[in-house]
Amino acid sequence: MMTDRIASLWPEIVLFITLSIVILLGLSPQAQWRRLTHWITGLGLAIALLLSLYAPEVTGLPVPALAQFIKPAACIMGLLLLLGMSAVDDRLETRLAQGLKFDPLLTTRGEFLAFFLLSLIGLMLCTSATDLIWLFLALELTSLPTYVMVASSRMKNVGHEAAVKYFFLGALSAAIFLYGFALLYGATGSLHLDEIRAALVAQYEETGSVSVLGLMGVILSVVGISFKIAAVPMHFYTADVYEGAATPVSAFLAFVPKTAGFVSIMLLGGMIVGLGEDGQTWPEAFRVLLWVIAVVTMTVGNTMALLQSSVKRILAYSSIAHSGYVLIGIIAGPGLWAAGTGAAADSSILTSNGFGAVVFYLLAYGVMNLGAFLVLACLHDPERHQDLESLDDLSGISRRHPWLAGAMAVCSLSLLGLPPLIGFFGKLYLFSAGVSAGEIPLVVIAGLNSAISAWYYLKLAGLPWLGQPSAVTDRLVPTPYLGRPAAAFLSAVGVLVLMVAGAPIMRAGSEATACDWGGAASVAATTPSPIEAADQRQSMLPPDDIDP
């Protein structure tokens, strides 16, 4: 019922009220009121976090528990990002300090924080989508503010260039997935996800396959959404945008739109999961498409990253590559959880639930990637008026800034997937889900890609310690805004803490994606492969027993 839906939206409502206050307060002529906006945003996020932890479970959602994982994760990441974003929106403040007269037209602080919150609200709304229009609006609410954030985060032209590139490709992608939605509507006659699912299941039971039109709808939607996750056909903006935006905003882009994209892919994939020919998890065309996207995405991301000299571009291509890894979880599908036996298989969550691995990895990736980005934002080159940018700048910073070099090492080794860091567990869950689904060649390719990525991740981790300090390194000064190093260290600590607390979070992720996927149970339960996979998994250790 509608009332229940709104009761589950309190975190979003609180964030909305917060942004209404912040956007007005940001225009105050008094500097102390304007400074207060960050605190109010933080308070709003904290309240939203509490509310999302104790939110009532809503019936009638396609994946009822998904919101209970994604929303708190979004709030926690939002708090970390907010801390790291200190002074990104300070353009006016510095000029006021130089004696400029206050003019509300010139402030960007309130708007910046408001757009930041709007984008987070969009991500949270994605999780509770029940129909295609809601999903579309939520996705666009996630993306539209980010264009403005990119443009307003830096005074330089690169920021504006990045925003324009980002906007046009974003508009194109919206057109593509909207076309996909239109085809889905044409194929099933409904906009509601559960009705679409029912119609497709009916088609499947009648003819043994999903109709071409419905399949095309899902495929086009996923291709369009691959813009949000920076996967290959739509990845071209990534490096330029991440480089052009202020560093904390790049970290934001690598988590919020990406998570929204993967949530949407899971919801849309939920339309056809278990409806493959001969009882496969996915229809063959969809599986092949995802397979190709995943392989090309991770390979392009990793090989292009090898050629970069800018750390931000390396991290941008690494973000592309990670999307490729996460797609393995999507290809693996919800696994045994779909068959309704997931709860019974709880003790061995190493894991056939690819979707659970996806949400876990998204959180892990968000934390470690944020740390890597924010280390760059912590050091400033006063001569070029920019933050730490290239690999040469990074060389030998451990002499003067050992803590920052340490945080960088932890985060980039975790991104590489070095055991026992959290990135390793994330990949372990993804790959084991892939193996349970019988996607062994894919997992082998992903493993090879991880090996390729070692080249540049080890450079990021090692250069600060082993490289010779250059002239640039000596003139780097730590940023005066303490929020940035604080957020960088918190992320690095998060990488270490999650490594210990990984198993419960993974279980939460599995439970969050557990549902019968709209009747997929009856279809998937007859599939032999998950049961064989269950036998294989018996020999694997549950993650509780892995001693980090």
Added chain:
Amino acid sequence: MHVPPLFTPLPLAIDPVAFNYWPIVLLLTIAVGFAVLVMIGTHILGPQRTGPEKETTYESGVNPVDTARKRFNVRYYLLAMTFLVFDVEIIFLYPWATTFRQIDADSQLATMFVCRILFFLLTSVIAYAYAWRKGVFRFD
């Protein structure tokens, strides 16, 4: 399931027996009548001073005969966007109003409905306050 047609076919619409569009005809008459009345009224009552500037077509203060490919003042866009806020807001008020009529006036749901639409209206007030403070309506 019988689905009523979305639009009445034209022959049926002008059938005098089944014709139920009288309110719309009345609205059209009032709209056209008001425009005609104002034009006649200004012709009779207003002073008749004319000039080349006054004889040109009214085009919100820009030259009506010129290339359209030139820079417009950014204020047009700001105003247009502010207009859009209220425009979209009104679109949402209609379905709300039609639904609200069907709710029992004494029930708790009715109160909740009013509170929600007030909250929704408040958001546009916030947008308005923001735009005002930002100087969107300042034309100097």
